[in-house]
Amino acid sequence: MTTAATASTAATRSRRDFSATSADLRGFREVQRLAYACAEAVAGQLKPGVTEREAARMQRRWLRERGVTDWFHLPFAWFGDRTAFVNFRIPLQFFPTDRALEPGMPFILDMAPVYQGYTADIGYSGCLGLSPLHDRLLADLEAHRELLLREVRERRPLREIYEDVERLMVRQGYANRHRAYPFGVIAHKVDRVRQRRWSPTLFGFGTQSLKGLASDALHGHREGWSPLWSPYRFSDHPPQPGLWAVEPHLGFRGVGAKFEEILVVTDSRDPEESAFWLDDDLPHVRRWQEEKAA
Amino acid sequence: MSEAVGESGETSVSTALEGARERRIATGGIELSVAELGDPARPTVLLVHGYPDSKEVWSRVAPLLAERFHVVLYDVRGCGRSTAPQPLRGGYTLEKLTDDFLAVADAVSPDRPVHLVGHDWGSVQSWEFVTVPRTQGRIASFTSMSGPSLDHFGHWIKKRMTRPTPRRAAQLLNQAAKSWYVYMLHTPALPELAWKGPLGKRWPKILERVEKIPAGDYPTASLPTDAAHGAWLYRDNVRTRLRHPRTDAYAHCPVQLITPTGDAFLSERLYDELEQWVPQLTRRTLPAKHWVPRTRPDQLAAWIEEFVTAKDEGDPAKEVAARGRYADRFGGRLVLVTGAASGIGRATAFAFAEAGARVVVVDRDAEGAARTADMARLIGAGAAWAEAVDVADEAAMEKLAEKVAAEYGIVDVLVNNAGIGLSGSFLETTSEDWKKVLDVNLWGVIHGCRIFGRQMAERGQGGHIVNTASAAAYQPSKTLPAYSTSKAAVLMLSECLRAELAGQGIGVTAVCPGLVNTSITTTSHVAGVSPEEEKRRQSKAARLYGIRNYPPEKVADAILRAVVRNQAVVPVTPEARGSRALSRFAPRALRAIARIEPL
Ligand SMILES: NC(=O)c1ccc[n+]([C@@H]2O[C@H](COP(=O)([O-])OP(=O)(O)OC[C@H]3O[C@@H](n4cnc5c(N)ncnc54)[C@H](O)[C@@H]3O)[C@@H](O)[C@H]2O)c1
Numbered sequence: 001m002t003t004a005a006t007a008s009t010a011a012t013r014s015r016r017d018f019s020a021t022s023a024d025l026r027g028f029r030e031v032q033r034l035a036y037a038c039a040e041a042v043a044g045q046l047k048p049g050v051t052e053r054e055a056a057r058m059q060r061r062w063l064r065e066r067g068v069t070d071w072f073h074l075p076f077a078w079f080g081d082r083t084a085f086v087n088f089r090i091p092l093q094f095f096p097t098d099r100a101l102e103p104g105m106p107f108i109l110d111m112a113p114v115y116q117g118y119t120a121d122i123g124y125s126g127c128l129g130l131s132p133l134h135d136r137l138l139a140d141l142e143a144h145r146e147l148l149l150r151e152v153r154e155r156r157p158l159r160e161i162y163e164d165v166e167r168l169m170v171r172q173g174y175a176n177r178h179r180a181y182p183f184g185v186i187a188h189k190v191d192r193v194r195q196r197r198w199s200p201t202l203f204g205f206g207t208q209s210l211k212g213l214a215s216d217a218l219h220g221h222r223e224g225w226s227p228l229w230s231p232y233r234f235s236d237h238p239p240q241p242g243l244w245a246v247e248p249h250l251g252f253r254g255v256g257a258k259f260e261e262i263l264v265v266t267d268s269r270d271p272e273e274s275a276f277w278l279d280d281d282l283p284h285v286r287r288w289q290e291e292k293a294a
Numbered sequence: 295m296s297e298a299v300g301e302s303g304e305t306s307v308s309t310a311l312e313g314a315r316e317r318r319i320a321t322g323g324i325e326l327s328v329a330e331l332g333d334p335a336r337p338t339v340l341l342v343h344g345y346p347d348s349k350e351v352w353s354r355v356a357p358l359l360a361e362r363f364h365v366v367l368y369d370v371r372g373c374g375r376s377t378a379p380q381p382l383r384g385g386y387t388l389e390k391l392t393d394d395f396l397a398v399a400d401a402v403s404p405d406r407p408v409h410l411v412g413h414d415w416g417s418v419q420s421w422e423f424v425t426v427p428r429t430q431g432r433i434a435s436f437t438s439m440s441g442p443s444l445d446h447f448g449h450w451i452k453k454r455m456t457r458p459t460p461r462r463a464a465q466l467l468n469q470a471a472k473s474w475y476v477y478m479l480h481t482p483a484l485p486e487l488a489w490k491g492p493l494g495k496r497w498p499k500i501l502e503r504v505e506k507i508p509a510g511d512y513p514t515a516s517l518p519t520d521a522a523h524g525a526w527l528y529r530d531n532v533r534t535r536l537r538h539p540r541t542d543a544y545a546h547c548p549v550q551l552i553t554p555t556g557d558a559f560l561s562e563r564l565y566d567e568l569e570q571w572v573p574q575l576t577r578r579t580l581p582a583k584h585w586v587p588r589t590r591p592d593q594l595a596a597w598i599e600e601f602v603t604a605k606d607e608g609d610p611a612k613e614v615a616a617r618g619r620y621a622d623r624f625g626g627r628l629v630l631v632t633g634a635a636s637g638i639g640r641a642t643a644f645a646f647a648e649a650g651a652r653v654v655v656v657d658r659d660a661e662g663a664a665r666t667a668d669m670a671r672l673i674g675a676g677a678a679w680a681e682a683v684d685v686a687d688e689a690a691m692e693k694l695a696e697k698v699a700a701e702y703g704i705v706d707v708l709v710n711n712a713g714i715g716l717s718g719s720f721l722e723t724t725s726e727d728w729k730k731v732l733d734v735n736l737w738g739v740i741h742g743c744r745i746f747g748r749q750m751a752e753r754g755q756g757g758h759i760v761n762t763a764s765a766a767a768y769q770p771s772k773t774l775p776a777y778s779t780s781k782a783a784v785l786m787l788s789e790c791l792r793a794e795l796a797g798q799g800i801g802v803t804a805v806c807p808g809l810v811n812t813s814i815t816t817t818s819h820v821a822g823v824s825p826e827e828e829k830r831r832q833s834k835a836a837r838l839y840g841i842r843n844y845p846p847e848k849v850a851d852a853i854l855r856a857v858v859r860n861q862a863v864v865p866v867t868p869e870a871r872g873s874r875a876l877s878r879f880a881p882r883a884l885r886a887i888a889r890i891e892p893l
Contacts, residue, residue, distance in 0.1 A: 133672040163836075170813060171662065173640060173669045175845065231840065253644065253673060253847075 027118035029279050038062045039109045039124035052077040052096035063113045070199035072112035072119045072209040080105045083256030085180040103129050106255050119190040121245035123260030137257035142288045144248040152239045152275040159235040177251035187246040189227035239265045259284045310353035310511040321397035327375035328368040332360035337606045338403040339363040344414020346521030348374030350514050358595035366402045372523030374516050386526040388422040395423050407434040409602045417441025425543040435605040437550040442564050448539025469561045479528040486522040494518035507588040548574035550601045554582040577622040590755050618648030625650035630705045632685050633712030635662025637812030641850035647675035658684045685712045685738030695745045704753045710742040711762040715818025720775040722822025735780035756799030758857045761788045765808045765870035768877040770888040801860040807849050808867030811839045
């Protein structure tokens with residue numbers, strides 16, 4: 001995976017930058033690819049009877065074996081109607097359960113490893129067996145990736161972009177399921193994390209990353225922005241430079257699908273440079289391209 | 295099979311079964327009158343009638359099936375034009391009836407299994423056919439209506455007698471009360487006298503009045519003898535089988551069970567444990583009384599056709615795929631929803647789709663309607679079509695109704711849901727504003743009810759109309775005078791129509807949602823304010839509704855439930871139920887709320 005990362009075209013492009021150097025971007029890209037590689041590897045091993053807990057453990061083991069020691073959050077796995085967060089009321093319900101995968105069930109793997117000080121947060125949606133409905137949800141996510149980038153480049157307030165994404169989902173016939181996340185966020189900032197010998201987690205979240213998020217929140221609070229991209233007033237500000245893990249999540253009658261990946265926001269005046277997806281060589285993006293080619 | 299047709303002196307019968315070819319089949323000392331319709335090369339559907347009936351009970355169903363199948367009907371021994379066994383006692387055992395069935399099946403479809411359909415005693419017999427070993431391989435599928443297996447029934451009773459929980463005892467008593475006629479029929483000679491005398495004469499009128507069977511060429515003249523002979527069906531079988539039910543009565547073919555919910559003779563509970571006897575069971579329910587072949591022929595024919603086609607081709611793709619909560623009730627039925635490109639209408643279309651209905655998606659937003667139809671197909675709709683129509687446009691609605699009737703059929707469930715919002719004080723509301731809101735919210739509903747309701751009534755096979763009113767229909771407010779007025783009118787219209795159509799088996803429901811998170815907030819016009827202020831209020835309302843976040847899917851669920859239960863007025867959301875209660879018990883409180891300043 002790491003060799004592929006260096007070959008990325010985006011990496012060689014020079015970017016006017018907020019604080020992350022191109023070396024930094026390379027680091028983030030590398031861990032994001034590692035995480036997606038993990039998702040694909042684990043997804044390939046899922047079969048009927050595997051439980052969410054087992055799938056989460058498989059992700060954890062796969063990444064640990066490749067040098068991951070810290071997490072923004074520990075891996076999640078959601079199966080069946082839990083992909084659409086049906087009847088979720090409390091955050092504890094996000095944690096993996098003993099629900100077993102069955103033929104035809106959708107699933108989502110969501111993990112946020114820290115690797116050599118760089119954080120990724122990714123979401124991977126799949127389905128065990130053929131499902132035209134699930135295919136449709138995945139295909140319909142593409143418009144959201146385009147809309148998000150376009151409106152961030154236009155420097156629209158995050159809260160308004162949030163509402164536009166939601167409107168598009170509703171027009172498509174879906175429910176906005178990222179509303180179920182804490183604070184209803186569609187995205188949150190991620191950052192470099194100092195490497196420690198001991199990196200404990202708290203409710204599945206890495207303490208180092210939580211600390212980073214908290215200090216961002218404090219910082220932002222003074223300057224009028226928030227590291228959480230939500231439907232609330234505290235997100236009524238233009239995109240803040242930095243790295244955002246963006247996760248639009250569609251739900252439709254017990255089937256959910258999402259992607260999650262890093263959007264880089266800079267303070268460049270050039271629209272193209274002001275915001276871009278960290279990497280365009282990701283499974284869901286390749287899938288859309290293949291569909292178009294076919 | 296075609297050579298088998300002509301062999302035994304085929305004649306045409308001039309009965310209610312127009313164009314049927316009759317032949318007589320001799321078996322076990324009697325002669326059965328067998329009628330055939332349709333192409334003998336097609337799969338054979340064999341219809342077995344009940345008591346007190348003759349094969350003509352199928353006269354409204356058979357022609358519909360004959361378009362696709364080789365349809366065969368016969369008069370059960372001693373009924374219609376079939377001869378009776380001598381002596382009668384002992385001549386009606388299920389074993390002998392099975393002989394008759396096999397004789398007919400072998401004559402009309404010697405080398406392919408038949409698809410069996412039975413009503414009432416025809417179904418009771420057929421259960422015997424599909425559960426005894428000697429017919430194995432001769433039956434491809436069985437559709438049962440209003441006639442349980444005596445063996446299953448026997449076990450059902452036993453279970454309730456030996457382990458009588460209060461609920462089981464109640465079920466037992468309930469069914470016992472419905473079975474009065476069975477005891478009557480066990481008395482010797484009296485039933486024969488009654489049938490040949492006054493009961494036989496009055497029977498057609500009784501059917502018409504109590505069972506809502508349309509008058510016409512049914513029952514036929516042979517009724518008194520059919521009924522008198524048929525008493526032996528009960529006497530020869532019921533007591534012995536209920537006392538000693540077979541323990542191996544497992545169905546060896548797929549079964550479709552059609553249960554009329556208003557059956558005066560059979561409790562729905564009888565079938566609760568049927569899965570244990572039938573490995574491949576498809577359940578259907580319909581709101582109707584006992585004689586569904588007379589009162590709901592279109593629906594029966596559609597379900598039989600779908601089931602037979604799927605089982606005959608053994609194509610899993612053609613299997614009934616719907617898994618929604620009410621699939622038994624709405625599978626294959628035609629549902630039309632207006633305003634279905636968005637919000638509540640779209641969620642309702644999806645809920646019906648999930649239950650396997652065929653859905654007509656109507657909206658003036660063509661693109662949104664197409665999207666709804668697309669998604670509906672993906673989640674199990676039998677079919678889905680999008681129609682771009684403005685419900686306020688009477689001519690367009692007339693055209694839509696013509697097209698729907700011609701291409702998709704008569705609508706079974708109509709949901710008049712399209713509506714628009716309008717807020718602003720009365721004095722600020724222009725007559726243009728009024729006209730717009732009444733055109734859609736009231737006239738749209740009137741057109742829908744009038745045009746599609748007439749088609750439903752003319753078909754005479756029941757149906758249901760749902761109108762989306764609103765909690766605003768009974769909750770006054772100084773901010774929504776025009777909207778609330780339009781919805782109050784819809785509520786009253788629904789109540790009146792319900793009264794009018796009740797006699798025709800057509801239910802009418804008004805649903806009254808409170809605040810539901812849909813795009814109505816951003817499309818509602820605000821009277822008497824600047825465009826900027828309108829926009830501001832719209833997004834404020836949108837955020838409020840977003841925080842309230844009551845999903846339209848829940849309204850859709852309430853709509854399906856209301857149709858199943860035939861409810862009159864259904865408030866949805868806690869605030870809608872609350873203000874409904876206030877409107878009845880504390881109207882002054884409601885009036886106080888009406889004065890509260892808007893957002
Ligand atoms: N959302 C609520 O809080 C709420 C509360 C009570 C009642 N209602 C009622 O529920 C119904 C559905 O509303 P919704 O909330 O889903 O709104 P919505 O705006 O999401 O959907 C209404 C749909 O009706 C369509 N429509 C409007 N006028 C039409 C016309 N003349 N012909 C054809 N289609 C037309 C629109 O294009 C839209 O697709 C309306 O009758 C509304 O008054 C809504």
